[in-house]
Amino acid sequence: MQTYYHSVTLDKEKCMGCTNCIKRCPTEAIRVRDGKAHIIAERCIDCGECIRVCPYHAKVAVTDPLTSINRFKYKIALPAPSLYGQFKKLASIEKVLQGLLALGFDYVFEVARGAEFATEFIKYRMKDQHLERPIISSACPAIVRLIQVRFPELIPNLIDVESPMEIAAQMAKNEFSKKYGVDKKDIGAFFITPCAAKMTSIRNPIGIYKSSVDGAISILDIYGPLSTVMGNGSLSNGQEFLQKATAVGVGWAKSGGEGRSLDIDNYLAVDGIINVIKVLEEIENGKLYDLDFFEGLACIGGCLGGPLVFENNFVAQNRLKKLIAKMEPHELISSDEIEQAINQCEWKWNKEILPKPVMKLDDDIFSAIKKMEELERIYADLPGLDCGSCGAHSCRTLAEDIVRGHASELDCIIKFREKVRILAQEMIELSDHIPTGKERKPNDKEEKDENKRNYQKYTR
Amino acid sequence: MTESANNEDLVMVQTYEIEAGNFTLAGEAASNIKKLLRQLGIDAKIVRKVSIAAYEAELNMVIHSLGGIMRLEITPKEIVLKARDDGPGIEDIELAMQEGYSTATELARELGFGAGMGLPNIKRCSDKLHLQSKLGQGTYLEARFFL
Incomplete structure (x- = not known):
């Protein structure tokens, strides 16, 4: 693999981890991980869109003094x-x-x-x-x-x-x-x-x-x-x-x-x-x-x-x-x-321009197809908000990252909340099963029902 | 009759529903096919050929038919694009294959379509083209691209 040089770089100190640059990048080359933006070197084309859009001036172009x-x-x-x-x-x-x-x-x-x-x-x-x-x-x-x-x-x-x-x-x-x-x-x-x-x-x-x-x-x-x-x-x-x-x-x-x-x-x-x-x-x-x-x-x-x-x-x-x-x-x-x-003058190109197939999921077509199917399944299950909170450009990009092994479904904030809700539900259910030998408070249930009735009255 | 890819070889199938007369969505299926093939790592030249053919086939269905289904089959040896629609059918297939011949409506022409390049383009891009049509019923198109 050749090493990539890029003029566009990140000033880590200034980066707030917001979603402005990831949403604007035309090659989906930026991800926010651990609160900071990361530029995927293979994908970046140095167009400078992120420099323009960053409200914190954390994206900079390195040039010579x-x-x-x-x-x-x-x-x-x-x-x-x-x-x-x-x-x-x-x-x-x-x-x-x-x-x-x-x-x-x-x-x-x-x-x-x-x-x-x-x-x-x-x-x-x-x-x-x-x-x-x-x-x-x-x-x-x-x-x-x-x-x-x-x-x-x-x-x-x-x-x-x-x-x-x-x-x-x-x-x-x-x-x-x-x-x-x-x-x-x-x-x-x-x-x-x-x-x-x-x-x-x-x-x-x-x-x-x-x-x-x-x-x-x-x-x-x-x-x-x-x-x-x-x-x-x-x-x-x-x-x-x-x-x-x-x-x-x-x-x-x-x-x-x-x-x-x-x-x-x-x-x-x-x-x-x-x-x-x-x-x-x-x-x-x-x-x-x-x-x-x-x-x-x-x-x-x-x-x-x-x-x-x-x-x-x-x-x-x-x-x-x-x-x-x-x-x-x-x-x-x-x-x-x-x-x-x-x-x-040497005005004509003398080196072949090669494609950069960075969107490819795998070198082997069979593995690529497997990953593609997995990607579709994950994507169908994501909320489709494209909010960027996971650090990826869109829900689809997150699904891609998961398939590539760079992210997990719980990076999705909606998925995460769902998981927390299920856990909370389970905890409430568990709390109903008080271990034998301990007396249950008699008015627990009535109080809950009363609250529910009041709530329904308000919302009606 | 229609040749179908050997089921054992079939590694991936995708289907796309094409709505008649909907110019907002026209081209979407072709664009998805292009993205898919690229992510699968198919050679760029073939991706281009398939996506041009898919685009033309999709547009044909949007402009001329009452709607239909486009199906993409991928095997290790070839990519097969199948498009089946309900609609008026093609009266003279030979004529329809001629460059510049079109039966597109005024509306389609106003939108810049109907140049009569659709089927000739598909033929040019594919390695094998099979076209079958019944007047008043519909059209079936099958284009093959060897890998």
């Missing part, structure tokens, strides 16, 4: 386009990029620029008519992992092109090492991330063996220091103009940005993991066979709605919209540049 960039001699910042939507009255994107230099980075390469190359690679790849349709975007790592866990049948539909982040990291390192004649080993590329899923993808990549990115700093962590240096106004303008991405690449921060960039009519963009699940089910049922491209993003509003952003999603959407409208039409990537990139 800003100081970690000092591990490298040369440091490159790879800002996600969602970073641009965080600042009030931002005059130009260039200001954010210069701000990153002021924070200690030696170079900035926009992930939006990486997205523009990714767009070209996807267009190139989509010419292959043998690819399963609808082609599914692989830009959101939480959705790719969701497909591994819940929709393994759709793995062949995933587009085998690396994410804008990976493409940006490769190109940035190539550019920098060429320009300054330095060894690539001495260059560290750091993604400025709106989400935990990307952090996980750096440590535990999908579709490739090793990430070109060396770390991730959350937008939340960098927002403070960055806005301070941006406010100083003393940004070194001696540097070249850093902003190269166009509205096409910046648009990837929003839901539908990728689909729009591909110049095809027949695409569908859906945001919010619950909505994405519903549409993936339709695709799985073969209902959307006439669709060319499906873009699913785990966060509502796309990356701007990521769990690690500072600004309110909708406010940021609006700002980015205005920024994009103001953007001067830059020169798009030339066809020479595209061809060069296609030949030089």
